Structure formats: C-alpha cells, structure tokens
Amino acid sequence: MSLIRHFINGREVADAERTGPVFNPATGAQQHEVAFASVGEVEQAIAAASAALPGWRATGLIKRADVFFKLRHLLVERQGELAAILTSEHGKVLSDAAGEISRGIENVEFAAGLVHLLKGEHSEQVARGVDVHSTKQPVGVVGAITPFNFPVMVPLWMVASAIACGNTVVLKPSEKDPSAAVFLAKLFQEAGLPDGVLNVVHGDKVAVDTILDAPEVRAISFVGSTPIAKSIYERAAANGKRVQALGGAKNHMVVMPDADLEGAADAAVSAAYGSAGERCMAVSVLVAVGDVADELVDAVRRRMGALVIGDGTDAASEMGPLITREHRDKVASYVTGAAAEGATVVVDGTTQAFDGDGFFVGVSLVDHVKPGMKVYDDEIFGPVLSVVRVESYDEAVALINANRFANGTAIFTRDGGTARQFEFDIEVGMVGVNVPIPVPVGAYSFGGWKSSLFGDSHIYGPESVHFYTRSKVVTTRWPNPSESQVNLGFPSNH
Secondary structure, eight states: OEEEOEEETTEEEOOOSEEEEEEETTTTEEEEEEEEOOHHHHHHHHHHHHHHHHHHHHSOHHHHHHHHHHHHHHHHHTHHHHHHHHHHHHOOOHHHHHHHHHHHHHHHHHHTTHHHHTOOEEEEEEETTEEEEEEEEEOSEEEEEOOSSOTTHHHHHHHHHHHHTTOEEEEEOOTTSOHHHHHHHHHHHHTTOOTTSEEEOOOSHHHHHHHHHOTTEEEEEEESOHHHHHHHHHHHHHTTOEEEEEOOOOEEEEEOTTSOHHHHHHHHHHHHHGGGGOOTTOEEEEEEEGGGHHHHHHHHHHHHTTOOBOOTTSTTOSBOOOSOHHHHHHHHHHHHTTGGGTOEEEEOGGGOOOSSSOOOOOOEEEESOOTTSHHHHSOOOSSEEEEEEESSHHHHHHHHHHSSEESEEEEEOSOHHHHHHHHHHOOOSEEEESOSSOOOOTTSOBOOEETTEESSOOBSHHHHHHHTEEEEEEEEEOOOGGGOOOOOSOOOOO
16 A cells, blocks of 8 residues: 655655555545654655745745746646546546645646736835835745645645745644645646755644644645634644634625526526535525525425436435545434434435445435534534525524625626625625625635634735735935934934
C-alpha cells in the first residue's frame, strides 16, 4: 500500500512513525496510507519556509507573476489527472472535481495580477519638502489548514494569494484526501517556485497545534467546522498571529410566491445534493414563503427520483459517496430522527440500497422543519434538504437573521424590489439573487458572518491581499543643511 509523504523544501519526506488510512469512498476500501507528521517534521517544514522567506520576498514581482502564469497553464493541462485524484480520495464525481479545479484556477489568475495588487500609495508635498508613501510587505510564514471537501480549490484560495504577496507557506491538508495537496506543490515547483516556499505536512492535531504554536508562523488561514474554527482562532490569536478561520454554514434559499418554481426546484436540487451536500455553500434549508410550499416540495421530490448516485468515475453518476463511513452514518441519523422531532420525511434517502461497501447514502427531503430541531439547527454536511414554511417575506428574513450561521443565502423571485430589499435586510456574508450558490468570482472575496467566520478578513480576492501583507508608511524629507534646526515641538504638517 503506497505511502503519501510530506513535501518539505522541494522533496518528499516521511519517517512514517504514525500513519492514517486513506480510503476510496466509492468502494470503502483503503487505498493509501498517509504519513502523520511528528512535531519535528512540522518544525522542519516551518524551518524550510523561514529559510526560503528572505529570497522569495526579494524576488521581483514580475518573476513572481511568471510562476503563476506557468502554474495556470499546468493546472489546465493536468486538470484531468488532478480531477481523477480528487474523485479517488474524496468521492465527488469527475465533472464536479473539474469544476472545483476551475474555481481554484480563478484565484491563480487573480494572484498573477500581483504587480497591480501590491501597489502602494504616494503623496507628495504633504508638508513643505515632505513626501509620504505606503507599501505592502509580506507577513512572513503562513500556516494554511484546509478541509476535506475541496482539496484543490481551498488550498489554492490560500496558497496562491499568500505566495503572490511574498510569503512562504506550510500547508496542512485534510488527512482524508491528502494527495491533491502534494500534487499542487509539485506543480508549483514545476512552475518555477523555489524550494521551501510551499511545504506540505500531513497529519492530525499534533501537526495543527505545532503550526498554531510556532512563533515563526505569523498568520493562519483555516476552513472547517465552526467548533474547530473557533478553537483555532482563539489559540492562534492568543499566540499573537493573524487569523482568518472560516467555519460552518446553514444556507437558506428563500422561494417567493412569484418565483419561477420549476427553475427554483432545479436550483434547490442542484445546490442541496451536488457533491453529496459536502459543501459549505450547499443549500440545506428551503424557505417556502406563503402558499408556494406544497407545489415546491412536490417539484423537488419529483426531481430527486431521477438523480443517479454512484461511483464518481462513472460518467453517468451525478452524485458520489460521502467522505467516510462514520460521516455517512451521522448524516443518516438526522433523517431517521427527524420524524420524532415533528418533521415530515418526504423522501428518506437512508433506505436506498447500494451495491458494495462504499460510503453511499441517498438524497433526503424533510418538510415542516422548524428551529429547535436538530435537522435544522446543526450543520449536517450531507444530502439532506429541509423545508421551512413561513407566511411572509419578513418572517423569512427574521428566520435567517436569527440563525447562528451566516455564510451564504439566496432568494428566488421575479420582483427586483424584493430582491433589492433582501440584499439590504439580510445579515449574511454572501447573497445570491436567483443564484443558489453565490460563491464569488476570484476578483471578490469569500466569507460569511457570525459563527461562519472568526477573524476580520474574508478569504481570497482583495481581502486576502490585506490579510497576507502588512502596510508600512514612509515619510521622507531631503532638507538643505541650512534648514536644519532644533525644534522640540510636535511635528506639524503646516
């Protein structure tokens, strides 16, 4: 059984004292082992990043940009190979894997514009003979801790921006599907990135805690569940680091009475069950306003029966398995327990049978859901769509704004005034109007509010430049010798 190793200072290393299993979720069979880093191995990666920092920071911006142009070419050229790696370890279907890679490429394209992104400002003659300018400089070594559900896109969200800004990186991907991170590191190397600028260590809490506690690591980027995001934020902040820790979600999709119900049903099914619901931007709550609920629920139910669930390598499959057997069973428990909470299970995907031992579960639809039920309150992270019925637009807005998660939301309506008011009223970080999964394009930034984000910076896009750089302001004066004098007063710009 092959061993997935760390990638430190330009080469694969591992003493393999501790390992973890890597499964093929479609078959349930273990296909690899992944090395779990010791404290010493993580410190070795941090040391490599620290040693590479001065040289990379001093590298000209044009030369840095050239790495990203080459990387984009390689990602496009090797997209099929990388998608196959994603499908084999995560389980998502190949078309979904290819879509993930394309969204990651967006941030590589954004990072390639670093010459423009890193421009400072200049003001001349702020006082007589005095000029002021500002510049953006890297924060230093960055720790990037990424989740299992997007093993290419999320690392590229963090790594591309951090490296473009002149930082070096220690990346700790999910131990459940780690191969893609090593593949990316090798592509960066092939694109001309110097050794040590990007390092990959695998493992568990030992690796994470070492990164969080290391004084050489100046900033932490994290995506994962809310409890872990909160813990990482608190520990890293207590160690004096910058932190952006993106947490969980419970994304609501509001359907108004005037909406195109067939289009809304298509969008709800696509956004709820794509990637088996293992997306932090998946729609997990359908908010039916007024008398639209019965017709909407029926439209969703009819579409669910036609979905093809199977091995992600099969071109006919539209949805693959969940990441682990334990997670599949946890997701199923929300459906089997929903009726006891007073909800109506319209479609019970837990009863669907599958051949083999893969981590499959069918798609579920639960109606008459209310706050206070576990199926509503918890982030399920699986193919379960809940329907909450409300009487009015105001009730829909109040429902969403009362939820502790605030990652993404959407409204489906034909009324521009309603859509505009929803955009104004809703307390959520990303909003879609007739768009069920409003993930911003690479030129904007991704992030939620409330318990969906700990820290003050969203990820990728313009806010990532702010997060991965420190501003320095320089005040300059070149006086004539005859103008020199002693003056103990506070400097004045008059």
